[in-house]
Ligand SMILES: *[C@@H]1O[C@H](CO)[C@@H](O)[C@H](O)[C@H]1NC(C)=O
Ligand SMILES: *[C@@H]1O[C@H](CO)[C@@H](O)[C@H](O)[C@H]1NC(C)=O
Ligand SMILES: *[C@@H]1O[C@H](CO)[C@@H](O)[C@H](O)[C@H]1NC(C)=O
Ligand SMILES: *[C@@H]1O[C@H](CO)[C@@H](O)[C@H](O)[C@H]1NC(C)=O
């Protein structure tokens with residue numbers, strides 16, 4: 001092969017690299033995400049079909065909030081943009097994603113369990129939205145997760161035990177939701193050198209209990225309830241005995257009257 005041959009081969013490689021930069025999975029991911037998100041203040045710049053086909057060139061991104069690495073999106077950061085709508089499950093098609101920050105918006109709907117396919121995900125920040133439903137246990141399959149911040153949403157149900165398997169987890173915040181049930185021991189205790197999480201990660205959930213929060217509440221038997229029951233039953237027995245006494249008095253009075261009547265009947269009239 002001559003110099004020309006080498007040049008042609010090199011050009012072909014270069015062309016292949018450029019073509020590979022337009023990733024069909026990222027395109028699917030962005031197309032579906034832009035359909036599921038609502039952007040009432042038109043904050044998302046360049047979030048148009050033409051950009052989704054080619055959001056990255058090497059390390060340069062043409063899409064607001066996206067960071068690129070080798071032609072793939074590896075970070076999506078769209079906090080505090082007044083976004084509404086939901087998180088499309090197709091976000092899982094952005095398979096190189098390492099950080100997803102959609103915090104401080106007004107997103108509703110569930111956290112898609114499909115996030116499990118983001119096997120490189122290290123940071124998940126969906127805090128301060130209106131997300132509902134349960135925390136998907138499938139998040140435990142994102143083995144590199146070291147930040148899960150879901151504080152201030154409307155999430156309900158228990159905290160999945162499986163999240164305790166995430167050995168790299170260093171920030172975990174589910175405070176101010178509607179979670180219930182016991183806090184998994186694997187997420188509250190200090191095990192080995194791994195710092196686990198204190199009460200500030202859990203507070204603001206009415207029905208969550210166990211260390212590091214208070215133990216399970218005995219339902220309906222709070223101090224107020226106990227005092228209430230005491231006072232209530234006291235009052236009831238007071239009323240009952242009062243009534244009994246009244247009835248008894250009434251009966252004896254009647255007897256007395258009857259007897260008086262009998263007596264008066266026996267007495268001769270003068
Ligand atoms: C939008 O795209 C244009 C060109 O495609 C680029 O110059 C600009 O920086 C992009 N804007 C953002 C916010 O990335
Ligand atoms: C969120 O955005 C609003 C205006 O768009 C701004 O005033 C506010 O400081 C931002 N908050 C944060 C935490 O960045
Ligand atoms: C894209 O995401 C959807 C929803 O999770 C999934 O059904 C589909 O298989 C994904 N496509 C690819 C190519 O990974
Ligand atoms: C998540 O985002 C909020 C702001 O939108 C920020 O205050 C918080 O520190 C972030 N969480 C982490 C763990 O970085």
Ligand SMILES: *[C@@H]1O[C@H](CO)[C@@H](O)[C@H](O)[C@H]1NC(C)=O
Pocket residue numbers: 185186188189211
């Ligand atoms: C976690 O720690 C608390 C208090 O330090 C202790 O009572 C509890 O038994 C521990 N649980 C596990 C599973 O180690």
Ligand SMILES: *[C@@H]1O[C@H](CO)[C@@H](O)[C@H](O)[C@H]1NC(C)=O
Pocket residue numbers: 198199200
């Ligand atoms: C709880 O942990 C966080 C960080 O993990 C720390 O900033 C905070 O001071 C701790 N709070 C208490 C009461 O120990």
